[in-house]
Amino acid sequence: MLEFVAGGVCAPKGFAANGVHCGIRKNKVKKDLALITSDVRCAAACVYTQNLVKGAPILVTKEHVKDGYAQAVVVNSGNANTCNANGVQIAEEMCALVEKYTGIKQEDVIVASTGVIGMELKIDPIAGGMEELAKGLASDEKHSSSAAEAIMTTDTVKKEAAVSFTLGGKEVRMGVICKGVGMICPNMATMLMFITTDAAITPQMLQKAISDDVKDSLNMLSVDRDTSTNDTLSILASGLAGNALIDAENEDYRTFCEALHALTTEMCRKLAADGEGATRLIECRVKGAKTKEDARLAAKAVVNSNLVKAMIFGADANGGRVMCALGYAGADLDPMKIDVAFRSEAGYLPAYREGSALPFSEDFAKRVLSEKEIGIEVDLNGGEFSATAWGCDLTYDYVKINGDYRT
Amino acid sequence: MLEFVAGGVCAPKGFAANGVHCGIRKNKVKKDLALITSDVRCAAACVYTQNLVKGAPILVTKEHVKDGYAQAVVVNSGNANTCNANGVQIAEEMCALVEKYTGIKQEDVIVASTGVIGMELKIDPIAGGMEELAKGLASDEKHSSSAAEAIMTTDTVKKEAAVSFTLGGKEVRMGVICKGVGMICPNMATMLMFITTDAAITPQMLQKAISDDVKDSLNMLSVDRDTSTNDTLSILASGLAGNALIDAENEDYRTFCEALHALTTEMCRKLAADGEGATRLIECRVKGAKTKEDARLAAKAVVNSNLVKAMIFGADANGGRVMCALGYAGADLDPMKIDVAFRSEAGYLPAYREGSALPFSEDFAKRVLSEKEIGIEVDLNGGEFSATAWGCDLTYDYVKINGDYRT
Numbered sequence: 001m002l003e004f005v006a007g008g009v010c011a012p013k014g015f016a017a018n019g020v021h022c023g024i025r026k027n028k029v030k031k032d033l034a035l036i037t038s039d040v041r042c043a044a045a046c047v048y049t050q051n052l053v054k055g056a057p058i059l060v061t062k063e064h065v066k067d068g069y070a071q072a073v074v075v076n077s078g079n080a081n082t083c084n085a086n087g088v089q090i091a092e093e094m095c096a097l098v099e100k101y102t103g104i105k106q107e108d109v110i111v112a113s114t115g116v117i118g119m120e121l122k123i124d125p126i127a128g129g130m131e132e133l134a135k136g137l138a139s140d141e142k143h144s145s146s147a148a149e150a151i152m153t154t155d156t157v158k159k160e161a162a163v164s165f166t167l168g169g170k171e172v173r174m175g176v177i178c179k180g181v182g183m184i185c186p187n188m189a190t191m192l193m194f195i196t197t198d199a200a201i202t203p204q205m206l207q208k209a210i211s212d213d214v215k216d217s218l219n220m221l222s223v224d225r226d227t228s229t230n231d232t233l234s235i236l237a238s239g240l241a242g243n244a245l246i247d248a249e250n251e252d253y254r255t256f257c258e259a260l261h262a263l264t265t266e267m268c269r270k271l272a273a274d275g276e277g278a279t280r281l282i283e284c285r286v287k288g289a290k291t292k293e294d295a296r297l298a299a300k301a302v303v304n305s306n307l308v309k310a311m312i313f314g315a316d317a318n319g320g321r322v323m324c325a326l327g328y329a330g331a332d333l334d335p336m337k338i339d340v341a342f343r344s345e346a347g348y349l350p351a352y353r354e355g356s357a358l359p360f361s362e363d364f365a366k367r368v369l370s371e372k373e374i375g376i377e378v379d380l381n382g383g384e385f386s387a388t389a390w391g392c393d394l395t396y397d398y399v400k401i402n403g404d405y406r407t
Numbered sequence: 408m409l410e411f412v413a414g415g416v417c418a419p420k421g422f423a424a425n426g427v428h429c430g431i432r433k434n435k436v437k438k439d440l441a442l443i444t445s446d447v448r449c450a451a452a453c454v455y456t457q458n459l460v461k462g463a464p465i466l467v468t469k470e471h472v473k474d475g476y477a478q479a480v481v482v483n484s485g486n487a488n489t490c491n492a493n494g495v496q497i498a499e500e501m502c503a504l505v506e507k508y509t510g511i512k513q514e515d516v517i518v519a520s521t522g523v524i525g526m527e528l529k530i531d532p533i534a535g536g537m538e539e540l541a542k543g544l545a546s547d548e549k550h551s552s553s554a555a556e557a558i559m560t561t562d563t564v565k566k567e568a569a570v571s572f573t574l575g576g577k578e579v580r581m582g583v584i585c586k587g588v589g590m591i592c593p594n595m596a597t598m599l600m601f602i603t604t605d606a607a608i609t610p611q612m613l614q615k616a617i618s619d620d621v622k623d624s625l626n627m628l629s630v631d632r633d634t635s636t637n638d639t640l641s642i643l644a645s646g647l648a649g650n651a652l653i654d655a656e657n658e659d660y661r662t663f664c665e666a667l668h669a670l671t672t673e674m675c676r677k678l679a680a681d682g683e684g685a686t687r688l689i690e691c692r693v694k695g696a697k698t699k700e701d702a703r704l705a706a707k708a709v710v711n712s713n714l715v716k717a718m719i720f721g722a723d724a725n726g727g728r729v730m731c732a733l734g735y736a737g738a739d740l741d742p743m744k745i746d747v748a749f750r751s752e753a754g755y756l757p758a759y760r761e762g763s764a765l766p767f768s769e770d771f772a773k774r775v776l777s778e779k780e781i782g783i784e785v786d787l788n789g790g791e792f793s794a795t796a797w798g799c800d801l802t803y804d805y806v807k808i809n810g811d812y813r814t
Contacts, residue, residue, distance in 0.1 A: 050735065051731060051735045052733075052740065052742050053730050053733065053762070054742075080727075082727070083727060083759065083762055083763055083764055085763050117727025117730065117764075118726060118727040118763070118764030119764065229730070229734060306805075307809055310805070310810040312810075313806060316810070320489070320524025320525040323524065324524065324636050326459075326460065327636060328457065328458045335459050335461075355490055356490055356491065356492050356525070357490055357526065394809075395810075396807075398713075399717050399720060399803055399806060401717075402721070403723070403800075
């Protein structure tokens with residue numbers, strides 16, 4: 001049994017969090033520095049952006065989690081600390097400040113940044129704010145929310161969740177905060193996600209769990225196809241739940257992975273729905289693919305298409321654009337077998353059958369596509385594999401946020 | 408010596424053209440049916456979309472040019488004849504109508520369509536208009552323009568050009584018409600380009616010439632990454648210039664390819680500048696790549712990035728977005744060696760050097776990026792290869808054209 005619970009990253013045993021405004025963002029009161037700590041050293045695992053241009057914090061974090069353990073996460077918003085000559089030094093100084101005020105070793109700190117690329121990150125405001133940040137750490141829902149707020153940029157809602165499940169009769173919890181797309185000074189859509197759990201699990205199994213999970217969660221999410229330089233997902237497992245240590249792909253591991261997937265896909269939906277300028281969530285579900293990879297390629301191509309995204313903004317049931325995106329997806333498929341339908345709370349609209357357009361009522365189509373969440377359902381009728389991808393519509397506000405912000 | 412001349416597809420010896428309004432577009436006077444014919448049977452070659460969902464005309468054209476020869480091109484706008492159960496039959500009927508009124512064999516006709524996907528194309532208006540279309544064929548600039556107009560959809564300017572060059576002392580000409588992005592009833596950006604030449608060249612060398620050319624011309628062009636179902640480039644070579652038949656990769660072949668490239672890249676610039684909703688042409692020139700393919704991947708990634716496109720719309724010199732796109736391009740490159748600069752008629756602005764941001768005057772940057780044509784110059788400092796890609800800015804009007812058209 002898996003249950004969503006309150007508390008965010010503070011829901012699992014042993015974790016505390018906090019967020020403050022330290023002044024990285026000038027003339028703002030918005031929180032810009034977050035900290036998550038554990039009472040004990042945790043098994044730790046991370047996945048990062050595949051962009052060759054990587055933020056300096058990623059280089060530092062990779063070093064710090066190389067041994068499979070960590071105990072804290074420090075994150076600033078307002079500056080990506082990327083493409084700066086002194087970036088690695090600043091990221092290390094952030095970790096040293098965590099050690100100074102919490103006693104957690106610098107080498108056990110995961111560090112992340114999100115904001116403008118190519119602007120020097122000054123250590124002064126961070127040094128000035130760290131004491132207050134560390135002193136204010138607490139293990140409750142309010143402080144998880146403070147941390148979630150502090151990592152937001154142009155996000156319009158804070159994103160956190162937690163689940164409870166059992167392993168061998170022991171209650172285990174897992175919590176998450178994350179941030180998505182857009183900035184006050186917009187530059188790019190850094191995705192940052194930080195997960196905590198009190199499960200007992202080895203670093204190796206933890207890494208396997210998140211590396212496998214992202215293939216069907218974060219890697220199936222797209223707001224604008226622009227892979228950030230700073231994307232980071234980390235997970236800390238404190239072991240305080242008292243379950244039998246997960247050290248193999250056993251039944252407990254599968255239960256753990258199900259809980260993880262419930263959290264990451266919930267976050268994907270929130271991230272897509274809050275994409276820059278977005279008014280609608282798009283969820284594309286592809287089935288009938290020859291391989292898993294074909295299903296993923298097909299679903300991702302549909303949510304990536306600017307034409308599909310603009311069509312959903314206009315609530316126009318133009319299945320030809322979905323067919324077109326499927327055709328160039330790179331998936332092995334037979335166009336003459338493809339069925340396409342649109343689904344929302346207002347109803348279900350078959351649009352293409354065996355590769356040819358179906359007649360439909362324009363009024364009904366407009367109603368179906370005018371909801372906040374639009375499902376695009378594709379059956380390739382060629383095999384047994386399926387995949388889901390999440391995206392959002394392309395709107396005037398996306399262009400405004402990313403083009404007009406200085407004018 | 409290569410010289411641009413007037414006349415479009417009628418510039419080379421032996422070609423005639425025309426365009427009429429036959430009524431595929433309801434309640435419109437805009438021309439929607441075009442015909443290009445040759446006095447003699449021509450060596451012919453085509454390249455098509457790589458989308459698996461292909462327009463029915465492409466299937467018919469492939470059959471008709473299988474033997475390496477053709478004599479006419481018939482094109483309608485207003486309907487893509489794609490994802491229709493009877494599409495192939497309709498495309499064949501279009502070719503049969505050309506034979507009926509011109510005497511050119513149905514099997515020697517290249518056929519293309521552009522417009523809405525998934526809407527039946529009725530043969531009636533085409534059957535009704537073909538006699539007038541054929542009777543009005545003429546070999547002058549005005550009639551090339553009529554054909555260029557008849558293939559336009561939401562294009563705001565007609566696109567044609569011609570060049571003159573010499574092969575073994577003989578003057579040879581090559582002409583082109585093409586259309587780009589957008590539709591009255593917008594659906595997707597079908598690219599159609601039709602080239603004529605009076606050069607004498609074998610079908611095999613002609614196919615090689617255009618297949619090689621598109622790697623650095625049309626395949627480096629992107630308005631919105633959405634590969635159409637109907638893209639078609641065809642070339643007809645009448646041989647009437649009287650040059651020695653080109654049947655190998657000799658000096659004449661290289662001269663021919665240079666002339667071809669002058670025409671296709673000129674069209675790429677026109678197509679990008681007239682992209683749906685576009686206000687600025689983006690030309691990204693990458694040099695210093697380890698391989699040609701790395702250079703192409705890097706240049707294409709920059710013009711494809713929605714964030715770069717929105718930034719150019721806002722005239723914001725945000726080199727970090729260019730760095731980000733280069734980082735995920737899939738090219739083999741070292742981020743710490745990359746230089747980035749912006750160039751326009753207003754000046755030259757270095758933005759990144761060896762992977763780090765440079766300081767610059769915001770006023771000067773705004774002036775440089777406010778021109779109609781923006782160059783993004785990238786030096787990967789890693790090798791000897793270079794490539795150029797063409798794109799356009801992402802604007803409110805792109806979203807409007809593709810989202811709002813029924814509301």
